[in-house]
Each structure stands twice: as C-alpha cells, then as structure tokens.
Amino acid sequence: MADSLLFNPRTYDPAHFDPETRRLLRATVDWFEERGKRRLLEDYRTRAWLADFLAFAAKEDLFATFLTPASAAGREGQRWDTARIAALNEILGFYGLDYWYAWQVTILGLGPVWQSDNAAARARAAELLTQGEVFAFGLSERTHGADIYSTDMLLEPDGDGGFLATGSKYYIGNGNAAGLVSVFGRRTDVEGPDGYVFFAADSRHPAYGLVQNVVHSSKYVSEFRLERYPVAAEDVLHTGRAAFDAALNTVNVGKFNLCTASIGICEHAMYEAVTHAQNRVLYGRPVTAFPHVRRELADAYVRLVGMKLFSDRAVDYFRSAGPEDRRYLLFNPMTKMKVTTEGEKVIDLMWDVIAAKGFEKDTYFANAAVEIRGLPKLEGTVHVNLALILKFMRNHLLEPVDYPAVPTRLDAADDDFLFRQGPARGLGSVRFHDWRPAYDAYADLPNVARFREQADALCEFVATIAPDEAQSRDLDFLLSVGQLFALVVHGQLILEQARLTDLDRDVLDELFSVLVRDFSGHAVELHGKDSATGAQQAWALGAVRRPVVDEARAARVWERVEALSGAYEMAP
Numbered sequence: 001m002a003d004s005l006l007f008n009p010r011t012y013d014p015a016h017f018d019p020e021t022r023r024l025l026r027a028t029v030d031w032f033e034e035r036g037k038r039r040l041l042e043d044y045r046t047r048a049w050l051a052d053f054l055a056f057a058a059k060e061d062l063f064a065t066f067l068t069p070a071s072a073a074g075r076e077g078q079r080w081d082t083a084r085i086a087a088l089n090e091i092l093g094f095y096g097l098d099y100w101y102a103w104q105v106t107i108l109g110l111g112p113v114w115q116s117d118n119a120a121a122r123a124r125a126a127e128l129l130t131q132g133e134v135f136a137f138g139l140s141e142r143t144h145g146a147d148i149y150s151t152d153m154l155l156e157p158d159g160d161g162g163f164l165a166t167g168s169k170y171y172i173g174n175g176n177a178a179g180l181v182s183v184f185g186r187r188t189d190v191e192g193p194d195g196y197v198f199f200a201a202d203s204r205h206p207a208y209g210l211v212q213n214v215v216h217s218s219k220y221v222s223e224f225r226l227e228r229y230p231v232a233a234e235d236v237l238h239t240g241r242a243a244f245d246a247a248l249n250t251v252n253v254g255k256f257n258l259c260t261a262s263i264g265i266c267e268h269a270m271y272e273a274v275t276h277a278q279n280r281v282l283y284g285r286p287v288t289a290f291p292h293v294r295r296e297l298a299d300a301y302v303r304l305v306g307m308k309l310f311s312d313r314a315v316d317y318f319r320s321a322g323p324e325d326r327r328y329l330l331f332n333p334m335t336k337m338k339v340t341t342e343g344e345k346v347i348d349l350m351w352d353v354i355a356a357k358g359f360e361k362d363t364y365f366a367n368a369a370v371e372i373r374g375l376p377k378l379e380g381t382v383h384v385n386l387a388l389i390l391k392f393m394r395n396h397l398l399e400p401v402d403y404p405a406v407p408t409r410l411d412a413a414d415d416d417f418l419f420r421q422g423p424a425r426g427l428g429s430v431r432f433h434d435w436r437p438a439y440d441a442y443a444d445l446p447n448v449a450r451f452r453e454q455a456d457a458l459c460e461f462v463a464t465i466a467p468d469e470a471q472s473r474d475l476d477f478l479l480s481v482g483q484l485f486a487l488v489v490h491g492q493l494i495l496e497q498a499r500l501t502d503l504d505r506d507v508l509d510e511l512f513s514v515l516v517r518d519f520s521g522h523a524v525e526l527h528g529k530d531s532a533t534g535a536q537q538a539w540a541l542g543a544v545r546r547p548v549v550d551e552a553r554a555a556r557v558w559e560r561v562e563a564l565s566g567a568y569e570m571a572p
Contacts, residue, residue: 003563012025017084017410021065024060024066037571045361049220063134067080067085067106068129069415069419071414072114072125074126074130080419081319082319082418083315085257087260089260090267092261097261097265097374101173104254104261105134105136107135108136108173108182108254110125110135110182111137111182111250112247113237115419116198121234121235124180125200128180133179136172136175138175139184140169140170151184153167153226154188155186155188155197156187165230166226166227167185168223168225169222169225172222174222175210179203184197193241197239198237201229210224211223211224244424256314256335258379259307259335259339259340262307263339265347269350269368271567271569273350273365274350274565275569277293293353296352298554298558302511303345305503305511310334311335312497314331315409316408320407322417325403329427329430330389330430330432333385334486334490336385340372340376383475389486391427393482396485396489397459397462397485400435408500438493439491442495446509451491454520454523461543465535470531487518490515520544523544524544
C-alpha cells in the first residue's frame with residue numbers, strides 16, 4: 001500500500017483542488033512519466049535547455065494559469081494560489097531541479113511586475129504568460145551579489161522622460177530566453193534610495209547582451225549586460241524606496257518555493273534508496289537488517305515527513321496574511337533555511353546507506369545528491385536567513401498575542417496580499433500566537449514532552465541570560481542560538497499540521513526523538529562558542545536531553561519505511 005504521506009506518481013490524485021488545478025498537476029506528472037527516466041537523466045547529463053518542458057507548459061497554459069493573479073487574469077481559473085504553487089514545486093523537484101528552476105525564476109521575475117501600478121507592464125506580462133514565455137529577475141551582480149544598496153546598473157536620463165540603462169547582472173536564471181526581465185538599478189542623477197528603479201527589459205532587444213551561462217547545467221543562470229538599453233516610461237515598474245521594497249518582497253514570495261522543491265527531490269531519492277537497500281544482500285543478510293541502516297533510513301523518513309508538515313502549515317499562514325498578520329515573515333525564512341537544510345540531512349542519511357550506488361549514472365539519486373545542495377544557498381544563505389529569524393525570537397517565545405485560529409487553506413482563492421506587502425521593515429513589531437498549545441495537544445507523547453522541556457529552557461535562556469551587547473555583534477554565537485529557536489518554531493508548525501491531518505502518532509513521536517537529539521547537539525555547540533559566558537555554558541549542558549526510546553514504536557515506523565521498497569520506480 002502506498003504511503004499516504006509521500007508523493008507517489010502512481011497514486012497521485014490532488015482531489016483537494018478544483019478540477020482544472022487537479023487536471024494540470026496530473027498532466028504535469030503524466031508528461032514526465034511518459035518521457036521516462038532515461039530521457040530525464042540524459043537531458044541532465046547533456047545540460048539540454050528545457051525547450052520541450054516549456055513547450056508542454058505553454059500548450060497546457062500551465063504558467064499562465066498558476067502565475068497570473070486574479071487582478072490581471074484574462075480568463076477563469078487564473079489566480080496566485082500558494083497552495084497549488086507549492087504542489088507544483090514538489091512535482092517539479094521530484095523530477096528535476098532544472099525544471100523547477102525555470103519556473104522559480106519566472107516567479108521571481110513576475111514579483112516586481114505584479115507589485116507594480118504600471119497597467120501596461122502588467123498587461124504585457126499577462127500576455128507573455130499566455131504565450132508561454134518565461135521571466136527573469138535581474139537583481140544580483142557579479143561584484144556585489146544581492147547587495148542592492150551597491151548596484152552598478154546605472155540609468156542615465158535620456159532627456160525625453162526615459163533612461164538609457166548600462167550595466168551587468170549575474171546569476172540571473174532564464175536570462176537567455178526571458179520575454180521580460182525585471183531589472184533593478186539606480187539613476188545617475190538622483191542620490192540615495194530615491195534613485196532606485198525597477199524596470200522591465202526584453203532579452204531579445206539588441207541592447208541586451210547575453211554573456212554566458214555561469215553554471216554547467218540545463219539551468220541557464222546567466223550573466224547579461226545592458227549597453228545603453230532604452231527604458232521608456234511604460235517600462236518603469238517602481239521608483240525610489242518602492243523599488244527597494246519590491247526587491248525584498250519579491251524574495252519573500254519566491255524563497256518559499258525552495259522548501260517544497262527540496263521535499264520533491266527527497267521523495268524521489270527515498271524511493272530509490274529504500275528499494276536498493278531492501279534488495280541489497282551483504283554477508284548473507286539484506287542491508288536493511290543492520291540496525292544502523294534502519295536507524296538512518298527511519299531518521300530520513302521522519303525528517304522528510306517533518307519537512308512536509310511544516311511546509312504545508314506554512315502555506316496556511318502565507319495565504320491568511322495581511323497588514324495585521326505578518327507571521328509569515330518568520331515562517332518564510334524558516335521554510336527556506338530549515339526545511340532545505342533538513343533536505344540535505346535526508347539525502348546524506350540515505351547516501352550513507354546506499355554508498356557507491358548514489359554515484360551511479362542511471363540513478364536519480366546521483367542528481368539529487370548534487371541539486372539538494374543548492375536550495376539552502378539560493379535566495380539568501382542559511383546564515384542570512386538564520387539572522388533574519390532571530391529578529392522574531394523574543395516576540396515569538398515570550399510575548400504571544402491572541403490571533404484567530406488559521407484554518408487549512410486549500411480553497412481556490414487569490415493570495416493578493418503577497419503583492420501588496422508594503423514597506424520591507426518593522427520586523428520587530430511582528431507578533432505571534434502562543435506556541436505552547438501546539439505542544440500541549442501532544443503532551444502525552446514522550447518525545448514531544450521531552451522536546452517541550454528544551455523549548456521551555458530556551459525561553460528561560462532568552463529571558464535571563466540572552467546575548468549581551470558584545471555577543472549581539474558575534475554572529476557566530478548568535479547563529480547557534482538561532483538554530484535552537486528554529487527548532488522550536490519547526491516543531492510548533494509540525495504539531496499544528498499533525499493535529500489538522502491526524503498524523504500517525506508513532507511517526508510524530510519518532511520525529512520528535514530526532515528533534516530532541518538536534519536540540520541537544522546545537523546546545524553542545526553553543527557551549528563551545530568562544531564568547532559563551534559561564535552561565536550560558538551551564539545552561540547549554542542543562543538543556544541536553546536523551547530521547548525516550550521505544551523499540552515497539554521504532555519497529556512500527558520501520559514498517560512504513562520498509563514498505564517504500566518497490567512502491568515507485570520511474571518508467572525507463
């Protein structure tokens with residue numbers, strides 16, 4: 001019987017969506033399955049551009065349906081619906097990150113457009129989507145990276161109300177083929193933030209020079225250069241501080257997609273890894289008979305389930321967000337940082353089991369082991385997102401406020417707030433509901449209770465021996481604290497989603513045994529930091545806990561893992 005917690009193309013039926021969404025998701029799965037594994041791997045090896053996939057997407061009107069908000073829609077069914085976007089992320093990640101990447105950078109490229117009041121640009125983008133075009137997000141530069149304060153894309157007034165843009169951009173996905181590139185720059189005649197400009201460029205224009213693909217991949221991560229590119233008034237998307245906000249708010253929208261892509265990668269790799277291990281005989285015994293192998297595969301499985309639970313619940317907060325409810329600003333970097341690094345752990349655990357098999361050219365796993373590394377490093381590093389998460393720690397742990405309960409959001413609604421998030425500041429004023437009731441609901445599970453002890457200890461740490469002024473400048477120390485806080489938030493949303501979905505209690509308790517170990521590990525790391533005080537060191541060792549062992553529970557969870565053997569294999 002197929003595991004209901006993991007995506008399986010053989011049994012996939014997204015019946016919780018409307019009929020057209022359901023049809024498009026299933027059609028995407030069928031397209032990949034009909035192409036087969038041999039073609040999938042060959043295109044990855046030869047770094048073939050994704051023309052056939054983009055032709056399929058254009059034929060089915062896939063991007064236009066999923067990425068046109070209702071405010072720009074030209075037909076029924078078009079909307080920006082984070083729940084179904086997340087579902088497609090998972091599918092594309094399952095078959096290959098190259099396909100997901102072309103879709104992801106299209107989302108980023110559209111962000112400044114859908115946030116803009118420029119009606120002509122919005123209409124142009126909607127039409128390009130209908131034509132099956134892809135988009136690009138021209139923010140990063142070779143010298144400055146994503147330091148948008150220092151952009152060298154310069155716009156010189158042309159004397160007729162427009163500009164001539166000159167400069168280079170780097171790490172720009174789809175820069176080889178985008179019908180519209182949202183480009184960030186600054187005016188030469190205006191100093192400071194008022195000089196920022198976001199404008200729309202066309203990669204086919206003679207003044208747009210494609211320099212190179214900076215990676216050896218089907219993902220076209222371009223370097224391009226504009227040389228006196230004419231920017232008319234109708235090409236300007238944002239000016240001044242609004243351009244800066246549009247850049248950060250676009251990243252808020254886009255980086256959420258990394259978590260579900262990571263989940264898809266891990267799911268496909270897990271079917272391969274468990275099937276191989278279960279059928280591999282060493283010293284007269286199946287590999288899965290060895291206790292350390294069972295532990296590693298079971299840990300990988302429950303970590304993957306945790307990734308899915310957290311991400312599914314985060315969707316609800318995204319879709320329910322508004323000017324008075326900005327909790328998504330914490331859960332968003334959590335999906336980007338925590339879920340994607342969990343994905344790396346899942347792959348590493350399985351790779352330790354299948355060993356040399358993970359390098360073989362006829363496996364999806366060999367691709368997954370490479371591609372899973374990229375997701376924690378896109379849209380801001382792990383360190384950048386951990387530092388962002390820390391801004392919310394005191395309010396989240398110690399100063400909760402009342403909010404109405406957020407329901408599961410699978411309704412066919414348009415998530416329009418994502419394109420009117422407003423100024424990208426004021427994070428210290430964001431408030432949260434009480435995290436404790438999620439834990440209280442499962443207080444009878446031994447490892448949830450044990451982890452709750454650690455979470456309460458972290459509250460004591462923040463209230464009594466929080467980093468002082470000097471430590472607040474020691475990012476190395478702060479990041480250790482951030483890892484501990486991230487685990488509490490991770491566990492909270494997992495528990496909320498577990499209750500909404502009536503998750504198997506054995507799986508949940510086994511997952512929390514892993515989180516108890518993780519918290520203990522990060523506490524020991526904090527203990528060893530150069531700037532940790534004596535009180536903080538003593539606290540760190542006092543926060544270490546041993547998970548509650550239950551062999552019968554572990555055996556029942558192992559049965560679920562073992563059942564993945566042969567449950568799915570992509571057609572040749």
